[in-house]
Amino acid sequence: MRKATTLAILTIAVLMLSLSSCSGKKKIWIYTSIYKEVIETMRGPLQKAMPADVEVMWFQSGSENIASKVNAELAAGATRADLILTSDPFWYYELKQEGKLLPYKSPAATDIPAIYVDPDGAFAGVRLPVMVIGYNSRYFTNEADLPKNWKDLADPRFKRLISMPNPLESGSSFTAVALLQKLYGWDYFEKLRNNDIIAAGGNSSVITRIETRERPIGMVLLENVLKAWDKGSPVRPVYPADGTIPVLSPIAILRDSRNPAMARLAYDWFFTAQAQEAIVRGSMYSLVESAPSPVHARPYAELKMTMMQWSAEILARMYAERAAIKSKFSETVLR
Numbered sequence: 611m612r613k614a615t616t617l618a619i620l621t622i623a624v625l626m627l628s629l630s631s632c633s634g635k636k637k638i639w640i641y642t643s644i645y646k647e648v649i650e651t652m653r654g655p656l657q658k659a660m661p662a663d664v665e666v667m668w669f670q671s672g673s674e675n676i677a678s679k680v681n682a683e684l685a686a687g688a689t690r691a692d693l694i695l696t697s698d699p700f701w702y703y704e705l706k707q708e709g710k711l712l713p714y715k716s717p718a719a720t721d722i723p724a725i726y727v728d729p730d731g732a733f734a735g736v737r738l739p740v741m742v743i744g745y746n747s748r749y750f751t752n753e754a755d756l757p758k759n760w761k762d763l764a765d766p767r768f769k770r771l772i773s774m775p776n777p778l779e780s781g782s783s784f785t786a787v788a789l790l791q792k793l794y795g796w797d798y799f800e801k802l803r804n805n806d807i808i809a810a811g812g813n814s815s816v817i818t819r820i821e822t823r824e825r826p827i828g829m830v831l832l833e834n835v836l837k838a839w840d841k842g843s844p845v846r847p848v849y850p851a852d853g854t855i856p857v858l859s860p861i862a863i864l865r866d867s868r869n870p871a872m873a874r875l876a877y878d879w880f881f882t883a884q885a886q887e888a889i890v891r892g893s894m895y896s897l898v899e900s901a902p903s904p905v906h907a908r909p910y911a912e913l914k915m916t917m918m919q920w921s922a923e924i925l926a927r928m929y930a931e932r933a934a935i936k937s938k939f940s941e942t943v944l945r
Contacts (some may be wrong), residue, residue, distance in 0.1 A: 642695040648892035652852035689866040698781035699858040706732040710865040718881035733860035741855035746826040753803040759852040764801035771827035773808035815916040853918035
């Protein structure tokens with residue numbers, strides 16, 4: 611299966627190269643997990659910001675799929691991606707450790723808080739997803755019945771009511787598990803298991819379970835809650851009193867980029883007001899503090915007051931403990 615996947619990726623890479631040669635234009639490729647509708651609002655403005663002889667190409671998929679694709683391309687020496695933009699900071703840290711990222715300290719990113727920027731310039735946060743508690747407002751009609759914080763989810767009164775993404779597959783869910791086990795220990799997850807928590811799929815699966823009332827409460831990304839809300843869903847957020855969970859979503863340039871100068875130009879564009887406004891319209895927080903917050907969302911200035919701590923040191927520690935955390939979660943919750 612792995613050989614077949616690698617062969618398929620290489621076939622796509624060769625096709626990309628052929629198309630590039632036929633067009634006569636230089637191409638830069640952006641591999642991203644940003645939502646397709648957000649890409650569509652960015653496509654034209656970014657293209658206009660580039661020289662006339664450069665064409666911006668996009669590949670959109672989930673963070674895990676992009677990591678697999680890029681890793682396979684790197685292993686085969688057939689890298690096509692110039693820029694990567696996903697929500698798995700641990701993968702970026704791994705690429706940095708392996709020397710596969712091109713350091714770049716963008717002059718356009720000076721407004722980004724230092725805690726979200728790699729000190730060596732390997733990557734910088736371009737948006738900030740956060741994990742919250744989502745719930746079905748038609749199931750819970752009395753706010754007094756809702757969990758107020760993460761710790762409340764271990765209360766037996768929420769038995770068979772909670773779900774979360776599988777942290778073995780979801781980078782955002784892994785971040786939540788890593789921070790919560792530091793805060794409350796593995797006993798907390800034993801209690802979640804005793805509450806028959808479902809840990810399966812990604813954030814969209816959690817939203818579906820909330821909407822259908824299969825599990826009317828969920829650990830989930832706020833942006834998924836807001837998008838559902840915009841579409842008329844009864845899903846609403848609780849901002850846990852013990853801290854929303856930040857999930858850094860960085861941008862980086864691959865060292866093997868065929869057009870590093872143009873990649874830097876595109877990298878800079880993602881920190882412009884135009885790009886950050888598109889991110890906010892896509893129900894995501896901008897890391898530029900002067901930017902507005904998404905519709906229906908708590909203001910960022912208020913949110914950050916109770917947000918769980920993040921730093922380069924925390925990222926490094928969680929990366930070092932990643933295998934052990936996943937193993938312990940499997941043993942505690944998925945057994």
